[in-house]
Amino acid sequence: MPRRIESPSSILSYKQCPRKYYYQYIEHRQTKSNIHTLRGNIVHDVLDRFFVQPPTLDNDTYMEKCVTHLRTLFENEWSWQKANFLKMGMHPAALQTFYVETLGMLSLWLEKFLTKLTATTEPINDRFRALTPLREQEFVSPVHAVKGYVDVIEQENDVVRVMDYKTSSKAELTDEYRLQLGIYALLYHEKNGAVPDSVGIYFLKHADHYEKTMVVTDELLQEARFAIETHHLSTVSDRIGDYPQKIGPLCKWSTGQCDFYDLCFTQKKLS
Numbered sequence: 001m002p003r004r005i006e007s008p009s010s011i012l013s014y015k016q017c018p019r020k021y022y023y024q025y026i027e028h029r030q031t032k033s034n035i036h037t038l039r040g041n042i043v044h045d046v047l048d049r050f051f052v053q054p055p056t057l058d059n060d061t062y063m064e065k066c067v068t069h070l071r072t073l074f075e076n077e078w079s080w081q082k083a084n085f086l087k088m089g090m091h092p093a094a095l096q097t098f099y100v101e102t103l104g105m106l107s108l109w110l111e112k113f114l115t116k117l118t119a120t121t122e123p124i125n126d127r128f129r130a131l132t133p134l135r136e137q138e139f140v141s142p143v144h145a146v147k148g149y150v151d152v153i154e155q156e157n158d159v160v161r162v163m164d165y166k167t168s169s170k171a172e173l174t175d176e177y178r179l180q181l182g183i184y185a186l187l188y189h190e191k192n193g194a195v196p197d198s199v200g201i202y203f204l205k206h207a208d209h210y211e212k213t214m215v216v217t218d219e220l221l222q223e224a225r226f227a228i229e230t231h232h233l234s235t236v237s238d239r240i241g242d243y244p245q246k247i248g249p250l251c252k253w254s255t256g257q258c259d260f261y262d263l264c265f266t267q268k269k270l271s
């Protein structure tokens with residue numbers, strides 16, 4: 001039987017709860033958007049579009065033009081998605097707080113970008129082009145049967161960095177993030193024949209811990225290979241009984257519940 005094409009998300013889903021993985025990736029049941037995934041999509045879209053049609057800059061007004069450009073992209077995206085937040089039951093006052101917080105994340109990103117933009121004496125439009133990263137790249141590995149979308153690939157002076165944007169409230173390179181970044185490094189290596197110099201995360205909510213990176217080592221790549229291969233071995237079956245429930249805090253919490261909570265616990269009562 002051909003191996004399923006996995007992703008960092010599917011592998012992490014299995015680690016969180018095998019039954020959750022079964023419902024989502026074997027039965028292909030739909031999962032619901034939530035306000036955090038919707039906000040994450042808005043931020044990713046705005047940061048991608050920022051580079052699609054950049055403004056023409058000059059030395060006197062480039063800051064104002066970049067601010068206006070980013071703000072316009074954000075306002076357009078927000079007004080388009082606002083109804084979806086309200087449909088999810090978000091109170092207008094909470095939505096306003098969310099709006100301000102999201103704008104703050106984008107402002108932090110722009111502040112860091114403008115710092116890089118002004119760091120040399122190169123003509124401003126050339127510098128902007130040089131700082132324009134590769135974005136939203138899909139990598140698929142036939143060797144490892146895994147794929148992933150990389151937010152940002154930066155290259156400057158032959159140094160390559162693979163970076164991901166996160167809107168999470170904690171700015172820590174957790175084991176989960178380490179695995180995700182290790183898989184990206186592996187995918188990049190397989191496609192380009194060379195490993196990136198480093199991988200990391202832009203934590204958009206944290207001015208003090210905005211950027212965390214790690215050097216790509218053989219150990220990191222080996223950990224990623226091991227996690228992928230053990231995952232494939234654990235998920236050969238397509239029988240629900242081989243994917244046990246892992247009952248814990250991810251089933252239900254104070255503000256929400258797992259997408260499969262009702263399904264899981266209804267089945268439990270019937271069995």
Ligand code: SF4
Nearest residue numbers: 017020245251258264
């Ligand atoms: S409700 Fe709990 S046990 Fe069921 S799939 Fe979700 S996390 Fe797993």
